[in-house]
Amino acid sequence: MKGVASGQGKGAIELRQITKRYGKERVVDAVSTTIAPGEFFSLLGPSGSGKTTTLMMIAGFADVDEGQVLVDGTDIVDVPPQRRGFGMVFQNYAIFPHLNVFDNVAFPLRARKLPNDQIQERVQQALELVRLERFADRFSRQLSGGQQQRVAIARAIVFQPSVVLMDEPLGALDKNLRYQMQVEIKEIQQRLGMTVVYVTHDQEEAMNMSDRIAIMNNGRIEQVGRPTDIYENPASNFIARFLGEANLIEGTIEEVREDVAVLCTAGGLQLRARADGNVQPGARAHLFVRPERVTIVRARGGIAADPAINHATGRLAQTSFLGNILRHVVEIEPGIRVTVDVQNASGGLFRAVDETALLSWRAADSVILQR
Amino acid sequence: MTVKKSRKFSDATVFILPAVLLLALVFVGPLIWFFIQALASVGTPAEMLSYAWTIITSKAVVTALMTTNWISLMVTLLVLLISYPLACYLANNQGMRFTLVLFCIVVPYFTSIIVRTYSWMVLLGRNGIINQVLLYLGVINEPLALLYTKTGILIGMVYVLLPYMVLTLFATMKAIDPSLMRAARGLGASGFYAFTRIYFPLSVHGVVSGSLIVFILSIGFFITPALMGGPSDVMIAMLIERSVEIMFDWSGAAIMSLLLLFATLVLYGIYYRVTDVRRMMGA
Amino acid sequence: MTTTGPTRSLSAYVTVACLVLMLPIVIVIILAFGHQGYLKFPPESYSLRWFATFFGDPRWQRALWSSVLIASIACVIATVLGFFAAYAFVRGDMRAKKLLLSFMLLPIIIPHVITAIAMYFLSGPLKLVGNVVWIGLCHATVALPIVLLILLSSLQGVDVNLERAALSLGSSRFGVFTKVVIPLAFPGILSSALFAFLASFDELIISLFLAGVRSETLPVRIWNSLHLQVEPVIAAVSAFLIGVTGVVLLLDAFVRQARQARLASYSNVR
Numbered sequence: 001m002k003g004v005a006s007g008q009g010k011g012a013i014e015l016r017q018i019t020k021r022y023g024k025e026r027v028v029d030a031v032s033t034t035i036a037p038g039e040f041f042s043l044l045g046p047s048g049s050g051k052t053t054t055l056m057m058i059a060g061f062a063d064v065d066e067g068q069v070l071v072d073g074t075d076i077v078d079v080p081p082q083r084r085g086f087g088m089v090f091q092n093y094a095i096f097p098h099l100n101v102f103d104n105v106a107f108p109l110r111a112r113k114l115p116n117d118q119i120q121e122r123v124q125q126a127l128e129l130v131r132l133e134r135f136a137d138r139f140s141r142q143l144s145g146g147q148q149q150r151v152a153i154a155r156a157i158v159f160q161p162s163v164v165l166m167d168e169p170l171g172a173l174d175k176n177l178r179y180q181m182q183v184e185i186k187e188i189q190q191r192l193g194m195t196v197v198y199v200t201h202d203q204e205e206a207m208n209m210s211d212r213i214a215i216m217n218n219g220r221i222e223q224v225g226r227p228t229d230i231y232e233n234p235a236s237n238f239i240a241r242f243l244g245e246a247n248l249i250e251g252t253i254e255e256v257r258e259d260v261a262v263l264c265t266a267g268g269l270q271l272r273a274r275a276d277g278n279v280q281p282g283a284r285a286h287l288f289v290r291p292e293r294v295t296i297v298r299a300r301g302g303i304a305a306d307p308a309i310n311h312a313t314g315r316l317a318q319t320s321f322l323g324n325i326l327r328h329v330v331e332i333e334p335g336i337r338v339t340v341d342v343q344n345a346s347g348g349l350f351r352a353v354d355e356t357a358l359l360s361w362r363a364a365d366s367v368i369l370q371r
Numbered sequence: 372m373t374v375k376k377s378r379k380f381s382d383a384t385v386f387i388l389p390a391v392l393l394l395a396l397v398f399v400g401p402l403i404w405f406f407i408q409a410l411a412s413v414g415t416p417a418e419m420l421s422y423a424w425t426i427i428t429s430k431a432v433v434t435a436l437m438t439t440n441w442i443s444l445m446v447t448l449l450v451l452l453i454s455y456p457l458a459c460y461l462a463n464n465q466g467m468r469f470t471l472v473l474f475c476i477v478v479p480y481f482t483s484i485i486v487r488t489y490s491w492m493v494l495l496g497r498n499g500i501i502n503q504v505l506l507y508l509g510v511i512n513e514p515l516a517l518l519y520t521k522t523g524i525l526i527g528m529v530y531v532l533l534p535y536m537v538l539t540l541f542a543t544m545k546a547i548d549p550s551l552m553r554a555a556r557g558l559g560a561s562g563f564y565a566f567t568r569i570y571f572p573l574s575v576h577g578v579v580s581g582s583l584i585v586f587i588l589s590i591g592f593f594i595t596p597a598l599m600g601g602p603s604d605v606m607i608a609m610l611i612e613r614s615v616e617i618m619f620d621w622s623g624a625a626i627m628s629l630l631l632l633f634a635t636l637v638l639y640g641i642y643y644r645v646t647d648v649r650r651m652m653g654a
Numbered sequence: 655m656t657t658t659g660p661t662r663s664l665s666a667y668v669t670v671a672c673l674v675l676m677l678p679i680v681i682v683i684i685l686a687f688g689h690q691g692y693l694k695f696p697p698e699s700y701s702l703r704w705f706a707t708f709f710g711d712p713r714w715q716r717a718l719w720s721s722v723l724i725a726s727i728a729c730v731i732a733t734v735l736g737f738f739a740a741y742a743f744v745r746g747d748m749r750a751k752k753l754l755l756s757f758m759l760l761p762i763i764i765p766h767v768i769t770a771i772a773m774y775f776l777s778g779p780l781k782l783v784g785n786v787v788w789i790g791l792c793h794a795t796v797a798l799p800i801v802l803l804i805l806l807s808s809l810q811g812v813d814v815n816l817e818r819a820a821l822s823l824g825s826s827r828f829g830v831f832t833k834v835v836i837p838l839a840f841p842g843i844l845s846s847a848l849f850a851f852l853a854s855f856d857e858l859i860i861s862l863f864l865a866g867v868r869s870e871t872l873p874v875r876i877w878n879s880l881h882l883q884v885e886p887v888i889a890a891v892s893a894f895l896i897g898v899t900g901v902v903l904l905l906d907a908f909v910r911q912a913r914q915a916r917l918a919s920y921s922n923v924r
Contacts, residue, residue: 061818081821088822094815098837107833108823155823165822384746390739390758390798393731398761398769398795405772453671460668475672478679481849481899483856485873486892489880490678493685493889500681530678562660591765594858598880608767615771628768639756639763648756649806 010072011037011162011195013058018067020053028053029219030067035197035212037162040189042198042206045216046242052167054216055199059165060084071163082111087156087164087194091171093148095140101127101151102136108159126158129188146177153188163195170205182208203243207231215239231290236371240288247294247338248286253368255281261368263287267333271310273366289366291341296328297358310366312338312359319353330357409625426626431610436630439606442521442596443589446528447582450536453529454581455574458540462547480534488595491527492518495599519601527595532588536581543577580646587638591631607631679896686893690886704890714875714891720786721855721871727790728797728854733847735794736801741835743802744809745817759799766796766859774863784868792864793854800853801846808842809835841913848902848909855898 013035020028028050035041043051056062060081068075109119127133130150170178186209189196200206206213207227214224223235240246251263261275273287314332328340413419494500495517502514555565593608611627614620688697708714773792782788820830858873865874879885
């Protein structure tokens with residue numbers, strides 16, 4: 001498949017303070033980041049966070065009001081989209097309805113005035129890559145959503161771009177197909193070694209595919225990092241909640257020793273968690289812990305006084321059955337509820353409401369968040 | 372930090388320029404030139420104003436304005452009454468019936484106004500087909516005076532302007548969710564009650580914009596009243612044409628035109644407020 | 655159900671209304687084929703005599719030729735300029751879009767008498783009375799709003815991402831027009847051209863002032879005849895104009911059908 005392989009080592013992107021304004025509102029506000037060649041980089045955020053606008057500025061379809069977009073060291077802000085040479089995949093596929101699959105995929109090659117035999121060969125290879133070689137003379141209306149998306153991908157990579165931009169490409173597909181396409185896109189990206197900038201609002205999708213994720217909110221990047229880093233160490237309440245379920249227990253910082261802080265809730269419960277150097281005693285903050293890191297046992301006397309483990313007792317307020325997971329909500333203090341997820345293994349817990357429950361989790365699994 | 376000017380993809384705006392240029396040179400330009408030149412030839416601004424006052428208060432203009440107003444109101448009302456059930460029918464039928472009724476509305480709509488006027492002249496004349504039929508049937512003893520009367524004008528204008536109203540109403544009614552009427556019936560409303568409380572209020576928007584467009588077109592109407600009206604039925608547009616064609620009175624024509632233009636633009640301004648101009652003429 | 659009563663009377667009303675709406679059109683066509691020299695209905699015998707008169711008379715011939723020429727000029731100008739303007743409205747981001755659009759629709763709102771007199775006022779000194787290109791331009795202003803209204807809805811149906819995709823795939827701005835926008839908007843463009851032609855072909859008031867004796871159009875000749883003495887040939891000329899309308903509507907229906915069929919063929923193979 002080297003016919004379709006992209007230029008290795010190219011496709012580094014750097015955004016420097018790019019800003020987009022609509023009237024007075026800054027929909028993208030001084031966003032800066034660097035994307036390495038061959039990296040799969042996702043822009044993740046809720047709708048209205050500015051992720052698509054950022055992608056459109058990289059693509060050249062939205063003007064950059066301030067800042068620079070550098071590709072392999074050159075500022076491309078003034079280059080029109082047709083000369084940026086990025087492959088692009090759209091949410092609604094944007095397959096030309098008046099052209100068949102072959103002509104759609106051949107479109108960028110014809111625009112580049114390649115000789116006919118090369119066009120034949122390259123289109124053939126691209127269609128093989130997305131397993132659509134038998135569909136060359138069909139029109140988009142005759143294809144399923146997944147097939148249309150494969151055409152869009154073939155069309156975006158057939159001219160060997162070093163960068164491919166994808167705007168929620170799987171947003172219109174149903175859940176099962178979406179997972180399958182995630183795997184396929186990731187495979188193609190790794191095989192061809194191209195840089196992918198991928199916009200999505202689906203956190204599972206971003207975590208599954210990305211080398212790194214930038215989480216956007218209100219026009220800014222809130223956090224950039226590898227999926228596991230962001231999941232384990234969210235920088236803010238927003239990110240903690242946005243990437244899956246999160247418990248955020250409010251309280252006041254009582255003391256900070258090295259990188260461990262003690263947080264005291266309104267009811268006087270003391271809990272320990274990791275904290276960075278900015279955490280000061282006396283500050284209001286939240287303790288973050290994922291529901292699957294909390295364990296639940298029937299309340300029994302005698303709590304071992306291990307400072308590396310947090311304990312709390314409470315009343316089981318609610319239980320729900322979610323298939324592979326059993327979810328328990330425990331009220332440890334008036335107004336403070338902790339969600340606990342337990343794998344639905346054989347003999348999994350499923351307790352009666354109002355029973356007293358003892359919760360425990362490792363201090364190392366929880367983080368103090370101040371935003 | 373560099374500040375960049377807007378460019379590139381969003382510059383599709385420039386494609387509007389040729390059309391704007393055409394309108395500026397062939398439409399707006401001549402209008403402005405005509406008004407300035409025709410009015411300047413009267414003399415000083417004071418003379419011009421007193422001349423304008425003489426024209427506007429002259430018996431001919433006052434009568435024409437009253438005739439124009441009366442005819443336009445009558446036409447709008449009649450067109451509305453005739454069109455509403457037609458549009459209702461169109462909005463609630465599909466297939467062959469829909470196509471057939473639409474055909475009967477669209478064919479006259481796109482037929483030349485002069486042809487439509489001519490055919491009504493043939494029908495309504497003293498020895499016209501309608502009088503022949505009525506005499507033959509013994510309904511009347513002597514021919515009715517239909518042509519060259521206000522009745523003639525009304526018939527002709529209603530016929531010409533009807534499609535505008537039907538298509539506007541149809542567009543509004545098509546957007547009314549039929550399940551609303553079903554819901555009303557399901558809640559125990561009678562057909563009449565459901566119509567007056569649900570359907571009609573939801574179609575009022577179309578009634579207003581349709582009436583406005585018909586009235587706007589009526590007050591500037593020329594061909595039909597000129598051919599089908601009697602000597603005393605002079606509408607303002609006819610007076611304007613006559614003062615140029617017969618009396619070569621450019622200044623008088625300009626003043627009357629300004630009056631008509633002003634009324635048209637005010638009404639169009641209201642139309643602009645209440646409706647989406649892109650839906651004009653049921654497009 | 656209590657709906658049958660009102661429904662039945664509505665159907666009856668609609669039937670009568672449709673008959674009355676079609677009556678004038680049908681009467682004119684029947685009269686055109688009558689043999690007599692006067693308007694008697696129904697005609698006692700039928701012939702193509704008045705059509706022969708129409709097509710045999712050099713003055714009517716000249717009027718027909720002027721009409722066709724002027725309408726063609728107006729149609730080309732209005733369609734081309736209207737296409738680009740509609741594109742600008744759909745894709746451009748301009749301020750006061752709605753206001754600008756309502757300005758561009760003014761030629762069909764402002765009474766034609768006023769427009770025609772203003773154009774005539776300018777045409778005299780510039781020796782443009784009777785000039786077919788000038789009349790075509792003047793008609794184009796009246797046809798432009800029609801083109802705009804048709805193409806606005808047609809271009810709104812072209813997904814902006816298709817244009818972005820074409821650009822991102824390396825197509826030039828010109829290529830986006832020729833390879834994506836025009837092919838996809840083609841039925842709308844054809845329709846708008848047809849109706850622009852018809853608008854000019856049937857236009858009377860502007861022609862009345864600007865045509866002079868040199869370039870009298872068909873509607874102008876009919877007008878003159880109706881004012882002086884109604885010649886029997888008018889019925890034939892009117893029937894001819896109705897025929898042109900019919901052809902335009904048929905072609906338009908055909909364009910829509912062809913588009914539907916093409917869409918269907920995209921999805922029917924296998």
